[in-house]
Amino acid sequence: xxxxxxxxxxxxxxxxxxxxxxxxxxxxxxxxxxxxxxxxxxxxxxxxxxxxxxxxxxxxxxxxxxxxxxxxxxxxxxxxxxxxxxxxxxxxxxxxxxxxxxxxxxxxxxxxxxxxxxxxxxxxxxxxxxxxxxxxxxxxxxxxxxxxxxxxxxxxxxxxxxxxxxxxxxxxxxxxxxxxxxxxxxxxxxxxxxxxxxxxxxxxxxxxxxxxxxxxxxxxxxxxxxxxxxxxxxxxxxxxxxxxxxxxxxxxxxxxxxxxxxxxxxxxxxxxxxxxxxxxxxxxxxxxxxxxxxxxxxxxxxxxxxxxxxxxxxxxxxxxxxxxxxxxxxxxxxxxxxxxxxxxxxxxxxxxxxxxxxxxxxxxxxxxxxxxxxxxxxxxxxxxxxxxxxxxxxxxxxxxxxxxxxxxxxxxxxxxxxxxxxxxxxxxxxxxxxxxxxxxxxxxxxxxxxxxxxxxxxxxxxxxxxxxxxxxxxxxxxxxxxxxxxxxxxxxxxxxxxxxxxxxxxxxxxxxxxxxxxxxxxxxxxxxxxx
Numbered sequence: 001x002x003x004x005x006x007x008x009x010x011x012x013x014x015x016x017x018x019x020x021x022x023x024x025x026x027x028x029x030x031x032x033x034x035x036x037x038x039x040x041x042x043x044x045x046x047x048x049x050x051x052x053x054x055x056x057x058x059x060x061x062x063x064x065x066x067x068x069x070x071x072x073x074x075x076x077x078x079x080x081x082x083x084x085x086x087x088x089x090x091x092x093x094x095x096x097x098x099x100x101x102x103x104x105x106x107x108x109x110x111x112x113x114x115x116x117x118x119x120x121x122x123x124x125x126x127x128x129x130x131x132x133x134x135x136x137x138x139x140x141x142x143x144x145x146x147x148x149x150x151x152x153x154x155x156x157x158x159x160x161x162x163x164x165x166x167x168x169x170x171x172x173x174x175x176x177x178x179x180x181x182x183x184x185x186x187x188x189x190x191x192x193x194x195x196x197x198x199x200x201x202x203x204x205x206x207x208x209x210x211x212x213x214x215x216x217x218x219x220x221x222x223x224x225x226x227x228x229x230x231x232x233x234x235x236x237x238x239x240x241x242x243x244x245x246x247x248x249x250x251x252x253x254x255x256x257x258x259x260x261x262x263x264x265x266x267x268x269x270x271x272x273x274x275x276x277x278x279x280x281x282x283x284x285x286x287x288x289x290x291x292x293x294x295x296x297x298x299x300x301x302x303x304x305x306x307x308x309x310x311x312x313x314x315x316x317x318x319x320x321x322x323x324x325x326x327x328x329x330x331x332x333x334x335x336x337x338x339x340x341x342x343x344x345x346x347x348x349x350x351x352x353x354x355x356x357x358x359x360x361x362x363x364x365x366x367x368x369x370x371x372x373x374x375x376x377x378x379x380x381x382x383x384x385x386x387x388x389x390x391x392x393x394x395x396x397x398x399x400x401x402x403x404x405x406x407x408x409x410x411x412x413x414x415x416x417x418x419x420x421x422x423x424x425x426x427x428x429x430x431x432x433x434x435x436x437x438x439x440x441x442x443x444x445x446x447x448x449x450x451x452x453x454x455x456x457x458x459x460x461x462x463x464x465x466x467x468x469x470x471x472x473x474x475x476x477x478x479x480x481x482x483x484x485x486x487x488x489x490x491x492x493x494x495x496x497x498x499x500x501x502x503x504x505x506x507x508x509x510x511x512x513x514x515x516x517x518x519x520x521x522x523x524x525x526x527x528x529x530x531x
Contacts, residue, residue, distance in 0.1 A: 001047060005039040009051040012036045013058025019152035020063070021444035022437055029152040033178025034185075037126050040105060041182070048105035049098055056094035063147045064090060066438030073434060074241055093137070093144060100133035103516050120199035121519050123179040128515035130175035131168060135508055138410065142355070145409050146441070149174045154447050154473055158210070160217030162451045162473070163498035166411045168508045173210050180207050223454035223471065223496040226422075230398070232458055232491055233264035233271045234466045238484040241431040244279050244462075253279060254288055260486055265299040268488070270347075270395055272460040273305035275405050275429040281337065282309045289344060296345020302395045306404065306427045309340035309350065336384025341393065341402045341427055349393035352386025355413065357406035357432075398422040398493055405429060408459075409445045411452060412505040418453035419501060422493035431463040439465060439481065447473040454498045456491040 015032035018025050036055055040048040067089055072082035104125050130149070138145030150170030153159050158170045165172075183200055237256050243249045257273055264271050278285055285307070296303040338352035392399040401417040405428040408414060418424060426446055430439035443465045450457035451473030459467045464481030468489035477489045498504075 005051060006054060008035045008039050009054040010058040013055045014062045016059050016147065016149060017063035020441060022440035026152040026156045029149050029174050030178050033175050034182045037179040037182045041122055045106050052101040052105060053094055053098035056097035057090060059147055060090040060093045066433040066436035069434040069436055070432045074432060096140060097133050097137055100136045101129055104129035120203045123183060123203050124515060125519040126179045127172055127176040128512060131172045132512045132516060134171050135168065135512060151444055151448055154444055158214045159451060160214040162448060163222050163454055163500055165504055166452045166500045167448050177207050180204050222498040223494040226493040226495055229490050229492045230269035231267060232468065232489055233268040234460045234487040235260045235271065235273050236461060236464060236466045236479050236485055238463045238482055250280055264486060265301050268301055270302050272458060274460045274462040275306035275427040276308060276339065277305050278307040282307045282342065293344040300346045302347030303344045304341060304393065306341050309338045309352065311335035338384050338386055339404055341404060343393040343395060347393065347395045349391060351390055351393060351402050353404040353407060354386045354388060355407045355410055356383055356385060392420040400425045402427060408449055414449040415453060415501045415505055418455050419497065421455060423491050424450060424453065424455045424457040426459050429462045443467060452498065453501045455494055458491060
């Protein structure tokens with residue numbers, strides 16, 4: 001085993017993190033994939049698997065270390081144990097990711113009878129397996145669709161491909177480019193005219209064309225703006241996470257949101273408070289919400305806010321439920337509490353979050369770790385999951401199906417929401433992750449969702465970064481982190497669907513199967529011919 005290759009594999013994982021927010025050095029994504037292809041393409045199957053594991057471990061330790069903050073600072077776990085749990089989390093993710101690379105490590109390692117690992121077959125298999133690893137990571141065990149290579153292209157030359165194939169197609173092209181660059185470096189250009197290297201030259205030309213076409217695709221207007229627009233106000237109260245859930249702070253919290261919103265009602269069609277802005281169950285705060293409903297309605301404005309919600313909903317208007325005193329099933333306190341979003345005033349509806357964040361709303365491996373995990377006492381660590389099919393919220397004459405916090409990182413879920421929405425709306429509380437890189441990574445993924453679906457996106461957070469993003473993924477206005485402020489802006493309703501919104505997500509696993517199947521079959525045939 002080469003120590004240099006071990007170093008390169010680790011460096012590749014770190015480079016991926018540096019290519020993403022908040023660093024935004026997107027060329028490092030190309031260097032990362034080039035290094036990974038270099039260390040794996042000529043290694044044996046076992047060594048290639050090990051290099052992929054090291055790459056993945058370095059990626060998650062450098063890019064997802066913010067999990068430590070929620071465990072230590074808000075789970076009140078001692079530092080050594082919090083570090084151990086974070087490492088365990090990263091090791092599990094790295095192992096899953098390395099296993100997803102098996103199609104490449106098994107069939108493109110240096111095996112008897114398999115020659116010319118810089119061939120176009122190896123390049124395509126590398127890119128297809130990289131794409132497969134990201135798709136699998138976003139699906140298995142409820143998914144962790146974080147740190148995708150394609151996010152490096154949110155503001156890069158390949159951004160124009162996102163409305164067609166989502167972040168996944170951008171990832172595929174980055175993997176493909178890295179492998180092509182490494183292969184060109186290996187042959188040092190002198191053999192490109194030989195027949196054996198013609199497929200490599202063709203792959204290089206096609207890859208270059210994808211980079212040239214990317215900016216041209218970005219200029220295409222896949223969706224049409226409507227005549228109507230709305231003024232939006234995002235209230236960012238910046239309440240300390242340590243104080244937010246203290247019962248004695250509830251009155252101050254409600255008063256602060258009320259005060260910060262007072263000037264917004266006359267000038268805003270929509271006022272948005274962030275995820276769990278009201279830190280008490282909806283039905284326990286019925287009088288407060290009734291007053292806010294009346295206030296917003298008096299200005300023909302809509303208030304959308306996050307709030308814990310116990311039980312099911314039997315009406316499209318949560319205000320009518322609140323007037324009924326208790327939520328269905330809450331009499332004995334047995335109903336699950338949901339992380340929810342409600343619309344009040346000149347709007348109506350309630351939405352329950354479907355995708356829950358690890359260590360924030362549920363504890364991964366809780367059944368395996370047993371009593372140790374019971375020491376974690378996060379306020380929202382046992383939330384219920386919402387139904388997969390929920391109606392959109394009504395915001396005056398518009399509709400939007402909100403995405404709560406972690407849900408915005410799921411490309412398919414956002415596409416499903418976009419099909420029911422005039423604009424995308426996401427509410428988040430990134431204070432769980434402190435002053436880490438997590439909140440800015442989260443913002444970048446929201447930008448990609450706007451770009452993929454051709455929708456303006458409104459992002460309301462408790463402590464930043466709140467933002468209004470246009471349909472091309474560009475941030476129009478954004479708040480500062482850990483500062484109380486109100487963000488104002490204008491959004492436009494857009495109709496129509498990008499190819500991705502219309503169903504492009506299902507092409508990704510199909511493309512994976514076709515590419516992997518064709519290349520693996522070809523490699524097996526080549527081995528048999530050489531035996």
